[in-house]
Amino acid sequence: QPQLVQSGPEVKRPGSSVKVSCEAHGGTFAFDTYAFVWVRQAPGQGLEWMGGIIPIFGPAKYAQNFQARITITADTARRTVYMELSSLRSEDTALYFCARAISDLDFWTGFSAWGPGTLVTVSS
Amino acid sequence: QSALTQPRSVSGSPGQSVTISCTGSSSDVGGYTYVSWYQHHPGKAPRLMIYDVRKRPSGVPDRFSGSKSGNTASLTISGLQAEDEADYYCYSYAGDHIFVLFGGGTKLTVL
Numbered sequence: 001q002p003q004l005v006q007s008g009p010e011v012k013r014p015g016s017s018v019k020v021s022c023e024a025h026g027g028t029f030a031f032d033t034y035a036f037v038w039v040r041q042a043p044g045q046g047l048e049w050m051g052g053i054i055p056i057f058g059p060a061k062y063a064q065n066f067q068a069r070i071t072i073t074a075d076t077a078r079r080t081v082y083m084e085l086s087s088l089r090s091e092d093t094a095l096y097f098c099a100r101a102i103s104d105l106d107f108w109t110g111f112s113a114w115g116p117g118t119l120v121t122v123s124s
Numbered sequence: 125q126s127a128l129t130q131p132r133s134v135s136g137s138p139g140q141s142v143t144i145s146c147t148g149s150s151s152d153v154g155g156y157t158y159v160s161w162y163q164h165h166p167g168k169a170p171r172l173m174i175y176d177v178r179k180r181p182s183g184v185p186d187r188f189s190g191s192k193s194g195n196t197a198s199l200t201i202s203g204l205q206a207e208d209e210a211d212y213y214c215y216s217y218a219g220d221h222i223f224v225l226f227g228g229g230t231k232l233t234v235l
Contacts, residue, residue, distance in 0.1 A: 039170070046127070047162070047170065047213050049224040061223055095167065102175060108217040108224070110160040110175025117169060 002026035004098055004115035011121045017086040020118045022098030024079045031074075032056040035101040036081040037111060038072060042094040050096075053081065054107060061107070088122045095119050128153065128214055128227035135233040141202040144230045146214030147195060152225050154195035158217035161190060161199045163210045164229075170213070174199060201232070209234045 003025040010018050020038075024031055037052030051062035053072050060072035069086040081098060096118045099111035129147040136142040146153065146161075153159055159177045162170040172181050174190035177197065187202045197216070201208055214227040 041166075046229040047164065047215075047226045049215075049226060051223075063223060064221070097169060099170075102172065102181060108156070108158040110172045110179075110181065110215075111170075112172045112175075112181050114169035114171075117167075 002029060002100060002113050004100060004113055006096075006098060006115040006118045009119040009121070011123065012088050014089055014122055014124055016088055017084060018088060018120050019082055019084040020096050020098075020120070022081045022083075022115050024081075024100065030104065031079045032076045033104040035107045035109075035111075036072075036074065037099050037101075038083045038096060039099060040094040040096045041117075042091065045094075048094075050083065052107065054105065055081075085120075088120075090122050093120065093122045128216060128225050130212075130214060130227040130230045132228070133231045133233065135235055136201075136204045137235045138204050138206065140204050141200060142204060142232065144199045144201075144212050144214075144232070146197040146199070146216075146227045148197075148216055148218075148225065149195050152195075152216040152218035152222070153192065153197050153214075155219070156217045157192075159190070159192055159197045160215045161188075161197075162213045162215065163208075164213060165210050173212075204234050206234050208232060 007021040032055035038050040053060040055074035098115045100113040102112040160175040164170040178190040
């Protein structure tokens with residue numbers, strides 16, 4: 001199983017943006033053929049799918065709730081996926097996870113490798 | 125689009141079996157084989173327990189099994205152990221506009 005290493009906690013003002021990274025260690029798999037997704041959990045809430053990308057296929061797919069203010073990108077050379085969320089509000093305070101699919105070239109199957117989560121706090 | 129419907133909580137004694145349901149519609153659970161289940165301890169990374177309705181990743185005990193009938197998927201845990209106590213979430217592909225739905229989560233308590 002690859003290890004996904006996420007960037008550190010962030011504290012942001014309302015209206016600003018945050019960019020969280022997720023680097024895949026354990027380099028024996030073809031990074032650009034696997035789906036990487038972002039899932040968040042707000043305090044006291046359940047899991048929420050935000051979007052994902054298979055680098056070799058290009059454009060990311062986004063949940064409708066985030067479509068207008070999320071960008072997910074991948075840097076194959078750095079084996080890193082990024083999630084940028086703009087126009088932050090207090091409700092975006094959450095633990096943000098990246099995850100990798102269990103099998104390649106499949107966007108919707110299960111996600112077996114997870115990062116530890118990045119806490120994003122939005123507060124004035 | 126509403127989340128998939130799961131019971132808020134289930135419980136069982138060690139050694140017993142429990143089943144957690146996940147009800148959707150023909151546009152998600154009933155329409156695809158992309159149903160998976162995650163075990164989650166709050167503040168930790170989720171763990172994949174079942175994917176593609178009934179497949180089990182390596183390392184997941186065979187006490188965990190998945191199934192689907194119509195618009196309802198189920199996770200069954202047999203021979204309950206204390207370590208199974210956690211939140212469980214179902215997940216389903218929901219077509220090319222919604223993409224993905226999670227269930228609201230079920231808290232499993234091992235008595």
